Amino acid sequence: MAAGTTSPARLATLIALPIAVIVGIASFWLLGGFRGTGSTRPRPQSTAPVAMSAPSLAPAQATACRGLVTRLPGALRDRPRRPVTAGTDQNAAYGDPPITLACGVPPASVPQTADVYVLSGVCWYPQPGNGGTVWTTADREPAVRVTVPASYSAPGQWVIEFSGPVAATLSRTATAPAGCQPPTPSSS
Structure with a gap:
């Protein structure tokens, strides 16, 4: 070559x-x-029961909570509903880590200067705790508590998913904080 x-x-x-x-x-x-x-690939989510307590409720509260739980969705966005260890008529859980809802909890003690949020007609009072944010209704009877783990961004966007069923099922209290009052119609 x-x-x-x-x-x-x-x-x-x-x-x-x-x-x-x-x-x-x-x-x-x-x-x-x-x-x-x-990566945006979804990781497997647990389907195991979520540990929750179930305190005894007065008959009227039990009836109201049962009505609420039956109206809750089968999933929150892509987070499927999971079984709970106690209180299936008053508790619900979604996703992994679980977002939990408990109906019939003690009412929140809302300071006068606290921030409250009216989300789709329901007044929620958020507080940090339990490794995330604990949101409690401030204008409903019985009170409802939703715990959103810290790993979820924009916790209020998850809580708003519960506002429709709460508003449709539970009565407004007469003692709601000032920031929770519905706007009064203006006269023209």
């Missing part, structure tokens, strides 16, 4: 090697190899 000419085998290798590397990188990428910790 003359100097400067390439054998057919060497030429085939020079062409095939870059193509093989490109195909390998593309395959790795398509199979999710570059996604790292920010």
